Amino acid sequence: MSRAEREASAPRGFVPRALLVPAALGLALLVVPLLALVGRVEWSTLVADVTAPAALSALGLSLQTGLVATLLCIVLGVPIALCIARSGDRVAALLRAVVTVPLVLPPMVGGVALLFLFGRTGWLGPLLADWGIRIPFSTPAVVLAQTFVALPFLVLAVEGSLRSVGVGYEQAAAALGAGRWRILLRITLPLAAPGLVAGIILCFARAIGEFGATALFAGNAPGTTQTMPLAIYTAFNGAGVSQGTAVALSLLLLATSVAVLLLVRAWRPGAAR
Amino acid sequence: MTAAALDAHVVVARRDFTLDASIRVEAGEVVAVMGPSGAGKSTLLGALAGLVRPTGGRVLLGDAVLDDGSRRAHVAPMHRGVVLLGQDPRLFPHLGARDNVAFALHARGVRGVEATRRATSWLDRVGLGGATDRRPAQLSGGQQQRVALARALAAAPQALLLDEPLTSLDPETAADIRSVLAEQLAETSMTTVVVTHDAIDAVALADRLVIVERGRVVQHDAVRAVLDAPATRFAAAIAGVNRLEGVASGGGWASADARLALPGSDAVRRPAPTGQGRALVAVFPPAAVEVRPGGDPSRDPSAWPARVVRLEATLGGVRVVAEADGQLVAAELALAHAADLALAPGVPVTLRIEPAAVRLLVS
Numbered sequence: 001m002s003r004a005e006r007e008a009s010a011p012r013g014f015v016p017r018a019l020l021v022p023a024a025l026g027l028a029l030l031v032v033p034l035l036a037l038v039g040r041v042e043w044s045t046l047v048a049d050v051t052a053p054a055a056l057s058a059l060g061l062s063l064q065t066g067l068v069a070t071l072l073c074i075v076l077g078v079p080i081a082l083c084i085a086r087s088g089d090r091v092a093a094l095l096r097a098v099v100t101v102p103l104v105l106p107p108m109v110g111g112v113a114l115l116f117l118f119g120r121t122g123w124l125g126p127l128l129a130d131w132g133i134r135i136p137f138s139t140p141a142v143v144l145a146q147t148f149v150a151l152p153f154l155v156l157a158v159e160g161s162l163r164s165v166g167v168g169y170e171q172a173a174a175a176l177g178a179g180r181w182r183i184l185l186r187i188t189l190p191l192a193a194p195g196l197v198a199g200i201i202l203c204f205a206r207a208i209g210e211f212g213a214t215a216l217f218a219g220n221a222p223g224t225t226q227t228m229p230l231a232i233y234t235a236f237n238g239a240g241v242s243q244g245t246a247v248a249l250s251l252l253l254l255a256t257s258v259a260v261l262l263l264v265r266a267w268r269p270g271a272a273r
Numbered sequence: 274m275t276a277a278a279l280d281a282h283v284v285v286a287r288r289d290f291t292l293d294a295s296i297r298v299e300a301g302e303v304v305a306v307m308g309p310s311g312a313g314k315s316t317l318l319g320a321l322a323g324l325v326r327p328t329g330g331r332v333l334l335g336d337a338v339l340d341d342g343s344r345r346a347h348v349a350p351m352h353r354g355v356v357l358l359g360q361d362p363r364l365f366p367h368l369g370a371r372d373n374v375a376f377a378l379h380a381r382g383v384r385g386v387e388a389t390r391r392a393t394s395w396l397d398r399v400g401l402g403g404a405t406d407r408r409p410a411q412l413s414g415g416q417q418q419r420v421a422l423a424r425a426l427a428a429a430p431q432a433l434l435l436d437e438p439l440t441s442l443d444p445e446t447a448a449d450i451r452s453v454l455a456e457q458l459a460e461t462s463m464t465t466v467v468v469t470h471d472a473i474d475a476v477a478l479a480d481r482l483v484i485v486e487r488g489r490v491v492q493h494d495a496v497r498a499v500l501d502a503p504a505t506r507f508a509a510a511i512a513g514v515n516r517l518e519g520v521a522s523g524g525g526w527a528s529a530d531a532r533l534a535l536p537g538s539d540a541v542r543r544p545a546p547t548g549q550g551r552a553l554v555a556v557f558p559p560a561a562v563e564v565r566p567g568g569d570p571s572r573d574p575s576a577w578p579a580r581v582v583r584l585e586a587t588l589g590g591v592r593v594v595a596e597a598d599g600q601l602v603a604a605e606l607a608l609a610h611a612a613d614l615a616l617a618p619g620v621p622v623t624l625r626i627e628p629a630a631v632r633l634l635v636s
Contacts, residue, residue, distance in 0.1 A: 172363040174350040175322055176428045178380035186376065190367045 034254060040247050049248035057223050058231035058249065065139065065227060066208035069146035073203045076147075077154040078189075078196070084155070085162035096159070103152040110148050111216030118144070118217075141218035142225050146207035153206050154199040161195020162188070198264050205260040209253065228253060276300045276464040277335030277354075277431040283320045284329030284342065285313075292316050292488040293330075298432070300335075301462035305469055305479035305496065309507050313488040314468045318434045321466065322357035323350035334431055351380075354431040360440045362421035364409035370396060370420045371405040377428035395423040399453055415446035419453060426461060433458075435467040439474065451477050472500065472511045484508050502556065502634050514558050517600050521551045526633050532598045534574050535631055554634045561630030562604035564593055565623040566614050576625040577602075581616050591616075597624055 042049070049055065084095045102110055118135040119125045128135060135141050169191060173183045189196065211229040218225040220234060228249050235246030279298040285291070292313035298304045308314050319325035320340070321332060329342040334355065339348045364373050374392035383391060396405055399419040409417055418438060425433060438454070439447040455478050458465055467478055475482045475496050482499040484492040484507065492504040503509040509516030519528045524537025535555055565576070579597035586592075591611040593604045602624055606614075616622070 168361070168363055169365055171324060171350065173365070173376070173380075175324075175355070175357045176377040176380050176424065177351050177354075177356075177430075178376070179351060182380060186379075187365055191365075193367075 037247070037250055037254065041251050042244050042247070045244055046248055046251075049242070049245040050252065052242070052245050054222060054231065055245045055249055058226055058228045059252070061139070061142070061223070061225075062208045062227040062229075065142045065146055066204055069143045069150055069207040070200060070204045072143065072147045073151045073154045073207075074200060077151050077199070077203075078158055080151075080155045081158035081162055082184075082188075084159045086167070096156070099152050099155045101152075102148055103156075107145075107149050107210065107212030108216060111145060111213035114141075114145060114148060114213065114217040136217060137219040137221065137225060139218075139224050142214055142227060145213035145217045146210045149210050149213055150203045150206040154203040157195045157199030157202060158192060159195075161192040161199075165191040201260050201264050205257060208256065276462050277337075278333075279321070279432045279464055279466070280333040281321060282330035283317055283327050283332065283340075285316055285320055285325060286328045290488060292320075294483075294485055294488065294490045295330075296466065296483055296490070296493075298464050298466055300464055302481070303458055303463075303465040303467065303479045305467050305475035305482045306485055307469060307472070307475060307482065307508075307511055308485035312485045314485055315436055317485065318357060318436050318466065318468055321432075322355055322434055323348060323353045324357070355434060356425045356428050356430040356432075357434040357436060358421055358425045358438055359436040360438065362409075362417040364412075364417055364420055364424075366409050369406045369408055370401065370412065370416075373409070373420055374424045374427050377424045381429060392423075392427065395427045396420070398426075398457065399423045413446075414442050415450055418442065418450050422450075422454065422457065426457060426463070430463075432464040432466070435465065435469075437468055437470065440470070454478060470511075472513070475511075476500075502632065509556065514556050515562070515602055517555045517602070519553055519555060521549055521553045521633075523549070526553050526555045526631075528598060528600065530598070533577050533600065535626060535628065535633075536574050552635070556632045556634060557626055557630045559592060559603040559605040561627040562602060563625040563627065564595070564604050564606055564610075564614060564616070565625065567621060567623060573625065575628065576623050579622050579624045581618055581620045581622060583618055584611070584616060593622075595622055595624060 050059070080095070080099065084092050084099070087095065115136060116122045117124055118128070118141070120129065120136075125135075135144065165188070169187050170183050173187045178186070208227070209229060210227070211233065214225065214227060215230060215233075220226050220230050222231075226234070232246045232249050232253075235243055235249075278300045279296070281297070282295040284293050290311075290313070294313065294317055296304065296306070296317070306314050306317065316325055320327045323339065326344070326347050327340050327342055330340070331338065331342070332340040334353065337348070337354075338346055339353050339355075340346060364370075365376065368376065371389065371392045374395050375388045378388040378391055393402075393405060396402060396419075399422055401416060401419050401423070404412060404416060409420070412420065422438075435454075439450055442450060451474065457463075458478060465478075467474060469475060479496050481493065482496040483490055484499065484505065486505060486507055492499055492508055499508060500512040500514075503512050503514065503516055506516055517526075517528065517533070519526050519533070522531065522534060525535050526537075527534040577597040579595040579602065582594045582596050582601065584591055584593055587605065590608055591606050593606060593611065593616060595602055595604065604624060614622070
């Protein structure tokens with residue numbers, strides 16, 4: 001079927017035409033600010049702005065912490081997703097609610113919560129201090145904050161994918177004599193790959209965009225905890241990088257988001273690879 | 274191949290249903306299991322495969338205890354040496370046909386080139402030599418079931434369980450796969466349990482037939498013996514014969530209230546001594562029932578007044594199901610003959626049963 005035929009045969013229903021007006025306004029609200037941002041970009045100095053030492057440092061830190069946080073999310077999140085997907089309905093609903101809380105929680109609150117766990121007077125802080133480990137306001141704190149806010153994205157995406165695949169293929173593999181690890185690596189995870197890839201991409205995007213929890217829990221120290229979003233915020237408050245750099249970094253984050261979106265959309269399970 | 278004897282007594286107690294069935298399959302033997310829907314056939318296979326944990330009984334495969342009703346003795350599906358092949362072939366959708374078969378070989382430690390070589394040869398054996406790289410989605414239903422069979426056999430199980438493997442296929446494809454199955458089961462001397470709803474599968478594949486009804490085994494014997502002497506109404510239905518319960522009467526058979534009778538004659542096959550009034554079952558094929566117009570049986574004692582209940586199409590004819598004194602009797606007629614009789618539900622007819630085709634059995 002060609003695209004035109006598909007569109008012609010798509011169900012149209014009977015929605016009031018007047019709703020086109022608020023729909024158009026809403027779309028404008030989503031798109032126009034981003035156009036305004038792009039409009040402010042000083043294209044002539046773009047390269048110089050992005051490669052300014054302060055900008056490069058923020059960019060590098062964001063990429064490193066974002067990647068480490070994403071790895072951490074995979075290592076912790078895939079097992080959580082497997083637990084949820086293979087539990088009974090009630091346990092699964094409970095676990096899913098627990099995982100979803102950080103998703104709907106203002107990240108600022110997450111930052112405060114992390115501080116109360118790892119801070120000097122927190123539950124774990126003093127214990128870690130005895131070992132000479134101090135987490136708040138360090139680069140590991142950035143990673144922890146990013147993991148905290150990004151983990152739910154990965155878990156929910158992978159869990160949905162695992163659940164829709166079901167256990168039938170696992171049973172078939174077990175009946176053929178395959179062990180649990182072989183079933184996981186050769187059957188379960190490959191079949192859940194679409195959700196896994198989407199989850200990883202969303203997770204990474206969320207991690208590098210993280211601001212609230214990082215600001216409270218990790219602080220804003222250039223070079224160790226000042227990631228791109230923090231650098232942008234600081235610049236508009238008149239300190240750190242120049243505003244031109246801030247706009248350039250914003251553009252970079254926007255471009256990253258669009259790229260992420262395209263990557264997720266381009267991933268089609270079963271497509272010729 | 275190391276086929277082993279399967280000796281199972283499976284008890285699965287659920288709130289509203291209890292399965293309590295024993296089944297024994299000698300090494301290399303094929304046993305068919307038939308029964309009405311909900312009789313517990315699939316639960317039985319699930320328990321043998323280890324997907325359902327029995328609440329009692331004992332499952333032995335060769336010398337190994339796979340289950341004895343306790344959690345501790347339960348052997349997980351992957352360690353039982355038993356492969357279950359169901360109606361849904363459950364081919365791994367992300368692997369090609371050959372890789373699906375190779376998965377079973379990898380699972381038992383066959384590596385690399387050797388696994389590929391053996392997987393290809395298994396696909397050849399089930400008649401799929403050319404389709405090795407195709408994904409399951411690119412294969413027809415029959416081809417998928419062939420790959421699933423190759424994969425199951427490649428796992429070299431000690432016993433193979435087939436749960437209605439031909440049900441989702443069209444008749445022609447089912448016939449093809451049935452002959453591939455028969456061939457491979459014979460060639461590999463596989464200990465096999467096949468659950469089916471089609472007597473043809475039992476005849477074509479199995480040595481013995483077990484009938485399960487309401488969670489219990491109601492008959493088990495050689496396939497031929499079960500079809501010749503069905504012990505229940507269901508067994509009679511799969512054998513395609515009439516089975517009427519009654520009592521011994523004057524050397525012949527009569528219904529409980531004596532309104533229907535099959536007088537004794539030398540032509541009637543019957544068990545040796547049949548004391549008057551003893552419970553006796555009359556078994557006869559629909560083709561041995563003659564249908565005459567009108568409900569007046571004259572004085573022939575083996576002609577019964579009846580009323581047509583329904584008509585069913587058969588290959589080249591009509592099956593007339595008529596009610597005679599509360600019992601349903603099936604008769605088979607040529608289409609033209611049925612048209613002459615102007616049969617329709619509710620029409621009165623007379624049924625005459627050919628004595629030479631009747632078997633009387635002690636029930």
